[in-house]
Amino acid sequence: MPLSIWKKLRLHTLNDTKMVLELAxxxxxxxxxxxxxxxxxxxxxxxxxxxxxxxxxxxPRVPLILGxxxxxxxxxxxxxxxxxxxxxxxxxxxTLKCKDTPSISYNNLESLxxxxxxxxxxxxxxxxxxxxxx
Numbered sequence: 318m319p320l321s322i323w324k325k326l327r328l329h330t331l332n333d334t335k336m337v338l339e340l341a342x343x344x345x346x347x348x349x350x351x352x353x354x355x356x357x358x359x360x361x362x363x364x365x366x367x368x369x370x371x372x373x374x375x376x377p378r379v380p381l382i383l384g385x386x387x388x389x390x391x392x393x394x395x396x397x398x399x400x401x402x403x404x405x406x407x408x409x410x411x412t413l414k415c416k417d418t419p420s421i422s423y424n425n426l427e428s429l430x431x432x433x434x435x436x437x438x439x440x441x442x443x444x445x446x447x448x449x450x451x
Contacts, residue, residue: 320371362411
């Protein structure tokens with residue numbers, strides 16, 4: 318989550334983190350902190366999620382990225398063939414069609430890059446990585 322959105326939402330205090338992220342453009346970024354147990358409303362459901370807060374300018378069309386931990390919490394079933402994601406809570410479910418989500422196109426984009434995550438619990442490795450990219 319961008320720091321600007323965290324400030325607008327006036328969420329509770331951030332927890333410290335030793336995590337270091339390697340972004341798709343290979344730059345290294347250290348999150349400002351972690352906002353834990355933030356409730357995210359999707360349709361009629363509220364799901365708790367943790368967000369790493371980063372100080373960057375976000376694309377206004379994609380203010381938040383919900384990843385695999387969120388999909389796990391939401392008991393998501395992904396049907397690639399039908400283009401559907403079904404979120405489940407207790408005996409209820411909500412099915413989202415991929416066409417229901419906004420699509421983003423970029424000029425001259427050949428491929429999408431993933432965000433690589435470096436687990437910084439190993440302090441020595443983190444320092445090596447930070448030293449290389451300074």
